[in-house]
Amino acid sequence: DAGVIQSPRHEVTEMGQEVTLRCKPISGHDYLFWYRQTMMRGLELLIYFNNNVPIDDSGMPEDRFSAKMPNASFSTLKIQPSEPRDSAVYFCASRGVNTEAFFGQGTRLTVV
């Protein structure tokens, strides 16, 4: 397996634009997590899914953020409209029932 795949690796966008981050989890993993990493706040869990169903989105900062998992092999994190304070590295991770979490390489988002 190629591991957790995220795209794009880097994204630069202007304030107010919509941004979509993509994640392909490891095949067979039941859980998918979206994290955000910043210098100020470290690694924060934004939302996680179990069997494609959102279970806990309490970490989503505000309504501008939304996440979907239409099937077991794909998830998106969308920010609309984007703001400079959204600049961060966004990680996707997946986990099986009895495995540890495996992380993608991350998407570095810069909002100017």
Add this chain to the structure above:
Amino acid sequence: AQSVTQLDSQVPVFEEAPVELRCNYSSSVSVYLFWYVQYPNQGLQLLLKYLSGSTLVESINGFEAEFNKSQTSFHLRKPSVHISDTAEYFCAVRGTGFQKLVFGTGTRLLVSP
């Protein structure tokens, strides 16, 4: 809820010296404990984990960590570091029966010649 404290934001050390990165956790339930390593511009990679059984766990590249329930600690140690160990190290906890993995703020290990 669970929480993790990594008191040292940065640990400078010379090559071949021993190192200890400290991690303390808080939880009202039993826990699983993890150390992840992050190299520059990379994702997080699992270094080692404690799930149950022996309280001393080891990684393939010489790191070890010991689960101490009474002190609620899971410190990471290596007897002799290499330049290539320079990275950020994150301690994480997950309560049994919970799905969230909660991370500490990370410790940057800087190994110099």
